[in-house]
Amino acid sequence: MADERQQDDEHTIETVQKQHVHAPWLVCSDIEASYPEFRLNLDFTVLQGEMVSIIGPSGCGKSTTLQLISGLMEPDGGTIRLGDEDITHKPVWERNIGLVFQDYALFPHLNVSQNIAYSLKLQRVPKNDRRQRVASLLALVGLEGYQKRKTGELSGGERQRIALARALASNPRLLLLDEPLSALDAQLRKHLRKEIRRIHEETGITTIYVTHDQEEALSLSDRILVMHDGNAEQLATPQQVYQRPGTLFAATFMGDGTVLPYEIIPKTLVSAEAGSTAFVFRQTVGEHQVFFRPENVLVHDDPSLAFPEFLPHLRFVDARILDCEYQGSRYLMECEWNGKRILAASEDKPKRSLVTLGVRLSELVEYIDGIIVDHI
């Protein structure tokens, strides 16, 4: 599913603005890691200066992927290239890949400045240069003057920034972040997410960001890699991943939505012009399904008024609202229509429990055996 050609124009412009060479930087070719009950098999490329999020449910192999790239684990097969170099069998301590751990792993016996300077000391950087570098890194993460603090005195957010500064100290060729915000509360996460993006843009360092939070992945990354069961489901821009998910798994994982059999289209299709050519039913082999997001569903609760949709659309008349959940900006409804469950969203609370739902034909994404069909 890793397909860079799917990149849209918008993304290309953005990278050019950042003045980075739009070239492959990290190339994982067919890397494998086998366990008794789990097998990881990945093939993807990260471009220079790019920020890629890896997202997926627990146990899908996100962290394992980071361990393989960082060298903390050796793959059972395949190759990993970084720049022009094959690093598959290079020891972890020679790779110069920064890794920020979920628990930050700040060394408790060293103070902030010693933590950040750890890699510099290993490289025998002179003391004065070390001091300057530590100061500038602390400025970068917004913690000036923290040099002499003990790691135990820091708050969660501060630790996270120090861990980031430490990982950046040696000018790594690649930065890996393993769920760096998962231990923090919601407010702080949002703030630090922006900070991470800012630091990424200031340093221009190629970054891989592992998360299980869809919102984080969507807001932060240039591209998102959706993983499932040790495999890549899709690697694409946030917009594509949300609007045209590459697989049904990606579709249901990256937010709410309804999956219906393909045969529903001829049964419910309504076109303004009778006998329209907008839709041609195709006979296919395999399980053919359609998917749409709740916000693309029009909820019509007043039968005395005409249905306000004129483009070709699917219409579900007299759907029963089973559950209506208020989410702040919208109401999310779970409806039942002819034994099918449909998710719909509306800004207003529907006045009746029987409503008519409509979804435009153009909003449907088609899947055969869970994989997107690219022709609509």
Added chain:
Amino acid sequence: MDFSSADRYPSVGGEFGKKVIPGRTMKRTTASRNSTANAKEDILSRSRFYRTIPIPGIVVLSLIFLLPLTFTLSRGFIDDQGKFSVAAIVSDFTSPYTLRIMAFTLVQAFVSTFVSLLIGLPGAYLMATYRFPGKKIIRAICTIPFVLPTILVVLGFVIFYGNNGLLNRALMRLFSLKEPPIKLLYSFTAVILAHAFYNFPIALNLVSSFWEHMDVRCEQAAATMGAKRGRIFRTITLPRLMPAIISAASLIFLFCFTSFAIILVLGGGPQFTTIEVEIYRRARMSMDVGGAASLSLFSILITCLLLLWYSATQRALARQESFSTMAPALEKKPATRLGRFLAILYSVLAAAFVLAPLVSVVIRSFMAPVSRAGGESFSLKWYRQLFGFSAATGHMGTAADAIVHSLSIAAVVALVTIPIALTVAASVRRSRTVSSTLLELLVMLPMAVSSVIIGLGYYLIASRLGGRDIGFLLVVLAHMVIATPFVLRTVLPEYRKIPATYSQAAMTLGATPARTFWSIEVPLLRTSLVTGAMFAFAISMGEINATLTLADSKLTTLPLVMYRLINAYNYQGACALGTILILVCAIVFIGGELLKRNRHGR
């Protein structure tokens, strides 16, 4: 000493076993955290550095442990003509004399364990349930016996409980009696009491620390279902505590089973002889090495069984704890008036029980008769005598020699044991492979062999080598064998507490495995290394079982000279030496504590 047995880490269940169905409310479970790191043997354990680092330590340990053991055991199968024979063993296991000794050994260990629990468990209850003034102090006092040299305890008992001891004198003066009211010494009771003195802190600490960290919500749940306090205790608390109690009991039983100096001196005769004492007597007094060796076989058999049993209870404890440690320990309730009264009463009694013998040793060392008619006053006479400033130390050699010997032996033992334990721990701590389990077992094995038997082995080696002046080396080696398991037990849990991510972080930052070890792990272990060194030092400083069994008359250490003085009824001299021993131990422990604190006040 950390009795909380923190070296038990329930392994996290595999993350990959269960498939997670993606849903709208996907939430990560904490259980899946970091389990990827454990899924395969990590890069660190596989590195050449961590694979090779324990090798020197293992070689040294195997040599200094297995060699004397082989010497001892092989002698059990060789008769007077130097031929192979099992006659000695067979006769041992059938003769009424040895059977009686074996029976007595088991009986006294059983009774001692029972009494230790009887004294320790109420304390464990009070410690675990109540907050009261002086709790920390009483805790500290209760750990004293554990690090106390046996010979000091023996001496303390003689001085305090003896017919002419401080207790009897005080009682006689108080009630103007003619006869000493308490005739305790050289009896079964004295042995049991001394064992209880030694071991009740184990029960107290082990059980109370488990109890304290036990999740009380089970009890609360039972209470909401209408169970009364007594019933809750019987049906919920006690069953949950049982593994901890059994664990403590088996450890105490093990210690009492292999007890030596206490029986030797306080038992006072063949009537109260245990296997260990009999091994010593045969080897060193009746020169029946074969007989000693065959008895050793029996002793090792029993201790191995005990140790297996103990480790099984430890595992049970670990299993249970993995379910119950999820909740943070609740704040202890302030004591009720009755609870506070009981707690303070217990504290005072326990403190008196522990401190009285020690204090009386110190007091006695500064007392000398003023005239022949009686009456005593402060005097430094015994110290002057000991250090040879005045004559009459006789064949004992000067105490100054013994002090220097003991200090240097203990220092060497501490210095050598620490790197061995550290390097072995480095390779054992993370990997769960068969070889690392075997390795851990090998290092713990000396615990299953009593120190008298190790001493016997070195005695045999010495007599084989004949005449050469290697007494000190052998003492050092024997002490190393005895101290290493304790040091490893101190270091390994702390080692395992270091999160794997620390080393991983260091490596991603460019540190080689060797560099990771020196710059991250060793500094983080500093506290436990100091504690371990203190233990090694204290163990060596007070060791008498192996030392007495292997030493010739030229060799003097502090406990040996004390033992010889006690045997010669020179109690004041022994007291003076004992006071010095107390002082040395106190300095070492206080120094250790300071060393632990000064750099980063953790």
